[in-house]
Amino acid sequence: MEFFFQLALNGVVVGSIYALVALGFVIIYKSSGVLNFAQGEFLLLGGYVFWALVENHAPWPYAAALTILFSIVLGLALERLILRPMIGEPIISVIMVTLGLSSVLRAIVLGIWGTDTRPYPELFSSQPIMVGPVPISQGYLFSMVISAALLLAFTLFFRYSRVGIAMRATAFSQEVAQSMGISVRSIFAISWSIAAVVSALGGILLGALRGGVDGSLSVLGLKALPVVILGGLDSIAGAIVGGLVIGILENLSGGYLDPLMGGGVKEVAPFVVLVLILMVKPYGLFGKIKIERV
Amino acid sequence: MRCGDFRTSYQSDMAVFDSDLSRWLLAAFFVALLAFPSVATSYWLDVATRVGIATIAALGLNLLTGFTGQISLGNAAFLSVGAYTTAWLSNKGVPFIAVMYLSGLVSALVGMVFGIPSLRLKGLYLAIATLAAHFIIAFVVTHWDAVTGGVNGTSVEPARIGSFVFDSDLRLYYIVLAAATFHLWFAKNLFRTRMGKAFIAVRDHDISAEVMGVNVFKYKLYAFAISSFFVGVAGSLLAYQARIISPENFPLSVAIDQLGMIIIGGLGSVLGSIFGAAFITLLPELLRIGTSALSGQLPTLVQIFAALKLGVFGLTIVLFLIFEPDGMAARWHRIKAYWKLYPFSY
Numbered sequence: 118m119e120f121f122f123q124l125a126l127n128g129v130v131v132g133s134i135y136a137l138v139a140l141g142f143v144i145i146y147k148s149s150g151v152l153n154f155a156q157g158e159f160l161l162l163g164g165y166v167f168w169a170l171v172e173n174h175a176p177w178p179y180a181a182a183l184t185i186l187f188s189i190v191l192g193l194a195l196e197r198l199i200l201r202p203m204i205g206e207p208i209i210s211v212i213m214v215t216l217g218l219s220s221v222l223r224a225i226v227l228g229i230w231g232t233d234t235r236p237y238p239e240l241f242s243s244q245p246i247m248v249g250p251v252p253i254s255q256g257y258l259f260s261m262v263i264s265a266a267l268l269l270a271f272t273l274f275f276r277y278s279r280v281g282i283a284m285r286a287t288a289f290s291q292e293v294a295q296s297m298g299i300s301v302r303s304i305f306a307i308s309w310s311i312a313a314v315v316s317a318l319g320g321i322l323l324g325a326l327r328g329g330v331d332g333s334l335s336v337l338g339l340k341a342l343p344v345v346i347l348g349g350l351d352s353i354a355g356a357i358v359g360g361l362v363i364g365i366l367e368n369l370s371g372g373y374l375d376p377l378m379g380g381g382v383k384e385v386a387p388f389v390v391l392v393l394i395l396m397v398k399p400y401g402l403f404g405k406i407k408i409e410r411v
Numbered sequence: 412m413r414c415g416d417f418r419t420s421y422q423s424d425m426a427v428f429d430s431d432l433s434r435w436l437l438a439a440f441f442v443a444l445l446a447f448p449s450v451a452t453s454y455w456l457d458v459a460t461r462v463g464i465a466t467i468a469a470l471g472l473n474l475l476t477g478f479t480g481q482i483s484l485g486n487a488a489f490l491s492v493g494a495y496t497t498a499w500l501s502n503k504g505v506p507f508i509a510v511m512y513l514s515g516l517v518s519a520l521v522g523m524v525f526g527i528p529s530l531r532l533k534g535l536y537l538a539i540a541t542l543a544a545h546f547i548i549a550f551v552v553t554h555w556d557a558v559t560g561g562v563n564g565t566s567v568e569p570a571r572i573g574s575f576v577f578d579s580d581l582r583l584y585y586i587v588l589a590a591a592t593f594h595l596w597f598a599k600n601l602f603r604t605r606m607g608k609a610f611i612a613v614r615d616h617d618i619s620a621e622v623m624g625v626n627v628f629k630y631k632l633y634a635f636a637i638s639s640f641f642v643g644v645a646g647s648l649l650a651y652q653a654r655i656i657s658p659e660n661f662p663l664s665v666a667i668d669q670l671g672m673i674i675i676g677g678l679g680s681v682l683g684s685i686f687g688a689a690f691i692t693l694l695p696e697l698l699r700i701g702t703s704a705l706s707g708q709l710p711t712l713v714q715i716f717a718a719l720k721l722g723v724f725g726l727t728i729v730l731f732l733i734f735e736p737d738g739m740a741a742r743w744h745r746i747k748a749y750w751k752l753y754p755f756s757y
Contacts, residue, residue, distance in 0.1 A: 152535050202733045208534040209482050213674050214732045216667050220725025228718035339663075342539055350535075378554060385550040388543040395528055395540050 122251045124372040125365055130257045130326070132364020133264035137319040138341040139348065139356035140271060141312035147288040147351045148308040151200065154215040156316055157338015158222035163188055163317020164330035165226055168235045177238070181321060188317040192310035200309065201302075223335060234331040237324050260322040267318065268357050271311075275353060284308060288351065343387035347394055349404020358402065363387050425603050444588060448581050456580045457652075458696055463587035464648045465688035467594050469672040470681065471641025474598060476670070477678035478607070479634035480614030481529055485522075485541035487665035488548035489639045493518040493646025494656050495552060495559050498567045501650075507570040507577070511590070511647045518643020519636040521548070526635030530628050533617075545663055553658050564657025567650045577651070587648055594641060599681050601637075610634050614679070671728050677740030686739040694727065695720050 138156060145153045166187050170180035199218060203211050245252040275281040286294040287304045295301050316338075323337065324330040344363045348355020371383030400406045418424045428434040448456055468490060475481050496514040505513070525544040529537055552559050559565060570577040570586065577583055601607040609630045612620035621627050650656050668691055676687020698720055702712045712719065735742060 152538075199729060199733070206732070206736060208538075209476060209480075209670075209678065210674070210732050210736060212482060212535070212538055213670055214729055216670070217725040217728030217732070220667070220721050221729065222725075224718045224720075224722030224725060227721065228715045339542070342542065346536075346539060381550055381553060385546055388546040391543045392528070392540060392547070395532060395536060395543075399532055399536055 119250065120372065121369075124368045126251060126253060126257070128365030128368035129361060130261050130364070131368065132361040133261050133268075134319050134322055134326075134360075135337075135341055135344045135364050136268060136357045136360025137264050137315050137322075138337055139344040139360050140268065140353065141316045141319075142341055142345045143348075143351060143353055143356045144284075144308045144315075145312045146345075147353075148284050149200070149305045151203075151211050151215070152350070153312065154212065154338070155219035155222060156312065156341060157335035158219045158226075159188065159191070159313045159316035160320035160323070160337055161226055161330070161332065161335040162191070162222055162320070163313075164320030164324040164334055165230050165235065166317070167321045168237060168324065168330055169230075171238055172235075181318075184317050184321065185314050188313035189310045192313035193306050195313075196306045196309040200305070219335070219338070223332070227332065232332055234329045236329040256326055260326055263318070263322060267315065271315075272353060280304075280307060340387060343391040343394075345401075346391050346399075347401055349401030351405055352401065352403035355401055355403035363390070366390065427599055427603075441592070448584055453580050456584050458692065460580065460584050460587045460652060462689050462692045463584075463591040464645050464652065465669070465672065465692050466591050466685050467648070468642050468645035469669055469676065469688040470594060470598050470684040471638045471645065472669050473673045473676075473678065473680070473684045474601075474610070474641065475634050475638035477673050477680065477683075478602065478614060479610040479631065479638075480617075481526075481631060481634060482534065482538040483541045483635075483638070484538055484663075484666050484670070485525060485544040485548070486642055486669050487661045487663060488545040488552075489518050489522055489642040490646040490649065490665065491552055491656075491658070491661035492521050492548065492639075493643030494650035494653075494660070495565070495646075496643070497647040497650040498560075498565045498656055499558055501568040501570070502565075504568075507572055507651075510570075511644055514647035514650075515640040515643040518646065519640040522635045522639025522642070523632055526632050529631045529635065542663075545666060549658060549661070552661075560657070562658060564655055564659075566655050567653070569654070570651045583652055586651075590644065590648060594644065595681060595685070598641075598684075602681075606630070606633060611679075668724075671724065673738075674728060675731050675738055677738030680738065680740035682743065683738050683740030686743070690739065691724070694724065698723060 138160060141156050141159065142153060145151055163184055167177075167180050167184045170183055171177055175183065195218065199214060200211075203214050245254050246258060247253075275285060283294065283299045284304050284307070286297065286299055287301055291301050294304070319337070320330070320334055323334060340363075341360075344359040345356060346359075347362060348357070348359030367383050367387055370386040374382040374386075394401065428437070447459060451459065468486065472483065472486050475483050493514040496517045497510050500510045500513055501507075525541060528540045532540055553562055555561075570583075577586055602611070609620065609625045610633075612623065612625050613627055613630050613634075617627050620630075649660070653660060672687030672691045673684060674687070675690050676685070677683025699716070702716055702719065706713050731738065
């Protein structure tokens with residue numbers, strides 16, 4: 118039973134980070150209808166920029182703040198330079214442009230920092246805290262709290278702040294939003310910035326959990342796809358629930374099935390779930406249902 | 412310069428060659444390809460063979476994505492299905508031509524299975540479903556040790572017809588040339604038939620296609636089948652060329668490369684598939700030549716070559732999408748149109 122709890126707990130921690138990455142997907146998709154396949158590279162870039170700053174003796178809160186700033190600028194620049202010319206182009210072009218972007222960002226990281234794992238400084242003491250019968254490391258607890266706080270903050274942001282409401286209005290109908298005096302362009306730009314920021318924070322948290330960053334972080338961007346499909350591509354609540362479910366499922370299936378099937382189950386299980394969801398309920402648990410019969 | 416080229420019948424409008432000149436030019440190009448091995452080093456012969464294989468695969472993807480409008484990210488996986496089928500059958504002693512087409516058929520069946528979600532899904536959702544197909548097939552490939560050899564991979568017997576063994580670069584080049592020519596001819600003619608036109612109708616507007624009497628789901632499945640068949644044949648040739656195949660030959664980036672080929676070449680263009688395949692295959696080679704030429708002045712270039720290759724690839728796709736979204740085929744037609752009316756074009 119303890120094995121079960123340990124796996125489930127790992128799942129919740131990883132799942133909360135998936136939820137952050139998924140939030141990035143959802144924010145961009147909701148406002149502009151673009152699915153950003155470069156989300157994993159935002160994660161990677163955030164993790165490396167934070168590492169580089171800490172390495173140059175920045176105290177880590179400042180380093181985190183600077184990484185956030187960097188991500189905001191990155192999001193704005195990419196939206197302006199690459200995504201805006203793509204408005205009105207077919208879906209395949211938009212998918213391809215984000216895939217091309219992901220290659221470029223990965224190449225930048227690879228060119229500057231190479232392929233070695235870059236170790237993070239120890240941010241948390243390694244002494245575990247007991248939660249009931251299960252020991253849990255402080256890093257896990259901390260990253261869970263941070264993710265939860267961020268997810269809560271964004272939920273409130275979308276519900277109460279002016280910009281958040283404007284973003285929801287844009288998601289509902291771009292034309293109506295425009296006629297109500299909302300600048301749809303700046304909403305797109307803001308959504309890219311937010312997506313870059315949440316992903317970068319996810320990258321930092323993952324780096325802190327794993328004790329370092331390397332190129333494999335970018336895979337997380339693809340792993341968030343089952344999350345957003347399960348939760349619904351345009352639902353923030355869906356991103357949170359989906360993230361936790363996929364995180365737990367991945368760890369449980371990995372823990373129990375890997376010995377039977379010889380490894381790798383953890384990586385493929387979310388995608389099996391993904392196909393099943395797409396067959397049964399393509400718009401996810403909380404997504405807006407657009408029925409179109411052909 | 413050609414003028415007075417008016418079409419007076421549907422038949423002339425449907426013709427593959429719009430004039431005798433283009434027929435002769437194509438024949439000349441084909442002769443040049445036949446003569447290519449006599450001037451090429453074995454390295455460039457290998458590159459040319461890879462271009463040929465990539466052309467078949469890109470053509471397959473273009474049939475599905477460019478002509479039928481169904482986005483697929485699962486091509487690397489379908490390629491691996493073709494390659495592993497070839498490995499398995501060739502080690503059983505099945506003759507070459509049969510192996511190639513059986514590989515295509517197996518790949519087509521797998522493609523159809525993963526095409527079933529296209530009944531309900533389009534666009535983004537279909538792209539994600541095919542991405543999932545990639546990961547699931549890759550998982551099966553790495554775990555089905557009895558057939559695929561697992562992570563260690565498996566070896567492939569060289570192709571043979573009767574007692575003639577295709578074991579040199581030169582012989583392989585001619586096989587690939589023949590296969591690429593045949594499949595290009597097939598695809599070019601496919602779009603003069605009802606099925607090809609139905610594909611295009613599904614892409615342009617699925618509801619209108621249904622109204623006009625095209626069974627959308629049936630033709631989507633056909634598109635998946637034919638596309639995966641082409642990709643499976645390409646995978647088979649790839650296996651014959653590589654001789655040892657392992658899961659590392661088929662990462663997701665292969666599927667992205669192939670999407671890049673059809674984007675850069677031109678979506679919905681047979682000619683574009685050739686252009687794109689040649690461009691994406693030659694890009695790293697040209698980059699390699701460029702970096703080794705500059706390695707005297709900039710020695711760091713060689714160290715970051717992998718990054719450079721990836722970055723240039725991504726940047727090319729992004730720039731093409733922004734500045735030339737219809738690809739090289741459209742540019743080609745524009746250049747041709749310019750020269751057609753040369754002194755009098757405005």
